[in-house]
Amino acid sequence: MAMIFPEAEYRARLAAIQSGMARAGRDALLLTTEPEIRYISGFLTRFWESSTRPWFLIVPVRGDPVAVIPGIGQPLMAQGWIADIRCWPSPDYADDGVSLLASALAEFVPTGGAIGVPSGGETHLRMPLESWAALRAALPLRSFGDDAGILRRLRMVKSADEIACIEHACAIAGRAFARVPEIARAGVPLSHVFRRFQMLCLEEGADWVPYLAGAAAPGGYADVISPATDAPLRQGDVLMLDTGLVRDGYFCDFDRNFSIGPASPALREAHAALIAATQAGFAAARPGARVCDLYHAMAAVTGGGVESGRLGHGLGMQLTEPPSLIPADDTVLAPGMVLTLEPLISMGQGRILVHEENIVITEQCARWLSPVAGPEIMEIAA
Amino acid sequence: MAMIFPEAEYRARLAAIQSGMARAGRDALLLTTEPEIRYISGFLTRFWESSTRPWFLIVPVRGDPVAVIPGIGQPLMAQGWIADIRCWPSPDYADDGVSLLASALAEFVPTGGAIGVPSGGETHLRMPLESWAALRAALPLRSFGDDAGILRRLRMVKSADEIACIEHACAIAGRAFARVPEIARAGVPLSHVFRRFQMLCLEEGADWVPYLAGAAAPGGYADVISPATDAPLRQGDVLMLDTGLVRDGYFCDFDRNFSIGPASPALREAHAALIAATQAGFAAARPGARVCDLYHAMAAVTGGGVESGRLGHGLGMQLTEPPSLIPADDTVLAPGMVLTLEPLISMGQGRILVHEENIVITEQCARWLSPVAGPEIMEIAA
Numbered sequence: 186m187a188m189i190f191p192e193a194e195y196r197a198r199l200a201a202i203q204s205g206m207a208r209a210g211r212d213a214l215l216l217t218t219e220p221e222i223r224y225i226s227g228f229l230t231r232f233w234e235s236s237t238r239p240w241f242l243i244v245p246v247r248g249d250p251v252a253v254i255p256g257i258g259q260p261l262m263a264q265g266w267i268a269d270i271r272c273w274p275s276p277d278y279a280d281d282g283v284s285l286l287a288s289a290l291a292e293f294v295p296t297g298g299a300i301g302v303p304s305g306g307e308t309h310l311r312m313p314l315e316s317w318a319a320l321r322a323a324l325p326l327r328s329f330g331d332d333a334g335i336l337r338r339l340r341m342v343k344s345a346d347e348i349a350c351i352e353h354a355c356a357i358a359g360r361a362f363a364r365v366p367e368i369a370r371a372g373v374p375l376s377h378v379f380r381r382f383q384m385l386c387l388e389e390g391a392d393w394v395p396y397l398a399g400a401a402a403p404g405g406y407a408d409v410i411s412p413a414t415d416a417p418l419r420q421g422d423v424l425m426l427d428t429g430l431v432r433d434g435y436f437c438d439f440d441r442n443f444s445i446g447p448a449s450p451a452l453r454e455a456h457a458a459l460i461a462a463t464q465a466g467f468a469a470a471r472p473g474a475r476v477c478d479l480y481h482a483m484a485a486v487t488g489g490g491v492e493s494g495r496l497g498h499g500l501g502m503q504l505t506e507p508p509s510l511i512p513a514d515d516t517v518l519a520p521g522m523v524l525t526l527e528p529l530i531s532m533g534q535g536r537i538l539v540h541e542e543n544i545v546i547t548e549q550c551a552r553w554l555s556p557v558a559g560p561e562i563m564e565i566a567a
Numbered sequence: 568m569a570m571i572f573p574e575a576e577y578r579a580r581l582a583a584i585q586s587g588m589a590r591a592g593r594d595a596l597l598l599t600t601e602p603e604i605r606y607i608s609g610f611l612t613r614f615w616e617s618s619t620r621p622w623f624l625i626v627p628v629r630g631d632p633v634a635v636i637p638g639i640g641q642p643l644m645a646q647g648w649i650a651d652i653r654c655w656p657s658p659d660y661a662d663d664g665v666s667l668l669a670s671a672l673a674e675f676v677p678t679g680g681a682i683g684v685p686s687g688g689e690t691h692l693r694m695p696l697e698s699w700a701a702l703r704a705a706l707p708l709r710s711f712g713d714d715a716g717i718l719r720r721l722r723m724v725k726s727a728d729e730i731a732c733i734e735h736a737c738a739i740a741g742r743a744f745a746r747v748p749e750i751a752r753a754g755v756p757l758s759h760v761f762r763r764f765q766m767l768c769l770e771e772g773a774d775w776v777p778y779l780a781g782a783a784a785p786g787g788y789a790d791v792i793s794p795a796t797d798a799p800l801r802q803g804d805v806l807m808l809d810t811g812l813v814r815d816g817y818f819c820d821f822d823r824n825f826s827i828g829p830a831s832p833a834l835r836e837a838h839a840a841l842i843a844a845t846q847a848g849f850a851a852a853r854p855g856a857r858v859c860d861l862y863h864a865m866a867a868v869t870g871g872g873v874e875s876g877r878l879g880h881g882l883g884m885q886l887t888e889p890p891s892l893i894p895a896d897d898t899v900l901a902p903g904m905v906l907t908l909e910p911l912i913s914m915g916q917g918r919i920l921v922h923e924e925n926i927v928i929t930e931q932c933a934r935w936l937s938p939v940a941g942p943e944i945m946e947i948a949a
Contacts, residue, residue: 229794230793231779232778232780232792236887237688237880256874257876258790259790260790260793261790276876276877276891278893278895279895306658309618309692309693309695311691312691313687313688313691314684314686314690315688331697379774390762392758393779394776398612398614407642408639409639410612410639412613412774413774494637494639494656503617505618
């Protein structure tokens, strides 16, 4: 299924982008990454895992987008709504799409015109630097600059269809988390728990499981990004699993903490504080509030530990998207924004505890997308 | 487990890189992507799924590497062998690591010195273009250029430890493929087969399953990169599953074809031809032969259809790595190179059939890493 949504969804996105381009004076946008290209074309494939070939989408300020892609992608792209698909046999060591891309850009961008490329935070250019230099050399009479933040701004606000996809992913992960007692107990290696948890995600309906991190350690863990070791779970461990599974091309991203055996009073207290912080973030989340308000609402409860760098973020086609819940982010919340609330509490001796839920901003307030956890940490019989 | 191999493995890689740098006149390399950074540091995490934060590794021409990374990665990086770890609290909208990186580069690269960045085929720069411009502006007296292809050349030849990891991944996928008859039969939706196949990969020992593509269609399929639809398998379909699963940070990448119900004579003949082509590629694979020789050996059997753009590629920390099995690639094969052999045959009406195996070049010839398939296509009772 190349295109999850009806063509009207993509046409609405295109119209909003082109309106922004007209205001910002961009004749075309050049897009090179998976989420940027899928946002407009609907092109959904796991083949991006291969970094061999570059892929390009041109969005002219008027008219329909043009895909300039390796021939291997032609049949799948042709299932979608993009009609103008130009292919080359990639990989081509002499010219891996650069001439084809340059001639297409020259069609849509007049001499002296401006080509916008996403250039700000959380973006990158997915093509070799050598090809990038060759492209600019091939078009000396056009200017290359940023995209005026158009994609960042628009992608932060999700459509009803997108929100439904994220909510579906959250529900799948919620069912998998509820089954963790089936797979985790003292003596089971953490790596085994990781494998079995991913199997539960798939069994409950995930299309794939691009992200799973976590830890198990007594009274808290050192970080939230480590892969599993083969060390067995032990009584007194806090087990944390943080997953980003995908359904229909959209992520959830939330975690759960479990106590192996009875939780200590300190752990119970810390977990309850994290849930209280999450609820404080949720209460502050409404249209017109700023992203930094959510940060401060949560930090006021937890005491402000931010070893992870932020207390939440956007979510959608990617595991993490703008904005960031940090003091410096004054983005005004708007209906349709999907966010994670991810407070952190310090447990001493370099240990932390992190909780995470997913929400969407509605017309009046916020709504939980993940099945919000209660204050009591789940205990798994050792 | 941050570092899969002993420190000596990484020190040997570093020495080879620095030797190449000295020859090419590079004072430092700047690395920004997951495989580049892991190749030297051993830093293994699925957190790269988040594109929010940039990560940097500096390789000076003499002395040990320096990690310049977001604070969230400090505990995990500190488990490895890199001693000089410099962190900033990311995301920072005003300066997301650029100043810290610039000052570290200035320490190791003298005025007038040269900084190399991987710039050729299959590479990209994983940082925002705005940050890239700011970095270069902050170091006006140093030059930025390519890495002289050093990483590409060295990474193509795998160590014994790396080959063992890839072989382990191949064995896991081989066991999962052998169990496909448990999950596939007429009437089962392809999306269900995809989910269950990923579960089999995990159950057989995959750490995660970053890649699965495939198709099911009568007498051949249109492409090899599509995600699953919910269409049920039907008698007469060819089911193809192509997986890249990861174990200890290394990929396998091979596929299997199955006939749902008895295979037609045309399908049996095509499958046998694909296996013959794979065997021809294998026979041509020995030190001193060129990559293009494998291409020609296989194309001579299949008649030369190359809708996929190539007939195989390198494999390792990434699903696909250099080289490419195309006529233009005259890379001389050397012991330790790990390749996929991926011949393709046209079935008419836009349909293709693709087979794929994984091999390693040895001192005299080649050795199968995947459990090579026989000429008869596997039949699954409809």
